[in-house]
Amino acid sequence: MKKLLPDKRKQKPQIAVTNLIDVMLMLVFFFMITASFARNQEKLPVEVPKAANATTMETDNMTVQIAKNGRTYLAGKPVEMTELTSAIKTWVTNSPDRPVMVEADKDANYGRIIHVLDQIRSNGAVNIGLATRPESK
Numbered sequence: 001m002k003k004l005l006p007d008k009r010k011q012k013p014q015i016a017v018t019n020l021i022d023v024m025l026m027l028v029f030f031f032m033i034t035a036s037f038a039r040n041q042e043k044l045p046v047e048v049p050k051a052a053n054a055t056t057m058e059t060d061n062m063t064v065q066i067a068k069n070g071r072t073y074l075a076g077k078p079v080e081m082t083e084l085t086s087a088i089k090t091w092v093t094n095s096p097d098r099p100v101m102v103e104a105d106k107d108a109n110y111g112r113i114i115h116v117l118d119q120i121r122s123n124g125a126v127n128i129g130l131a132t133r134p135e136s137k
Helices: 017-037 081-091 110-122
Strands: 062-066 072-074 100-104 128-130
Touching: 062 081, 062 110, 072 081, 081 110, 100 110, 110 128
Parallel strands: 062 100, 100 128
Antiparallel strands: 062 072
């Protein structure tokens, strides 16, 4: 005997994978973009001297700051010289070419700046820069 209506097969529930992939890609992009803004950029308001030939440095670097009163800061936090030397050693462990930027206040003691530069160089850093700001014309 012939059936008038075909048998209805039970369909298994399925998950729409394409929608999940789209959502996951959007989350990955979101986290990648926000992570690029989350660098440790805590700094003190150090007034660096002006220079006619100042250039910008776009690479990731370690910034050591020397305030007007001679205190040394690393990532916005005051550090003693022993802490600074261990941080420099850790920073240049795999690659001594990793840049170290020194931001010294224009009224800071010159002897203190030279002492900090000497400590940075003696702990393995070879790519050391002094921060300046461009002269306004």
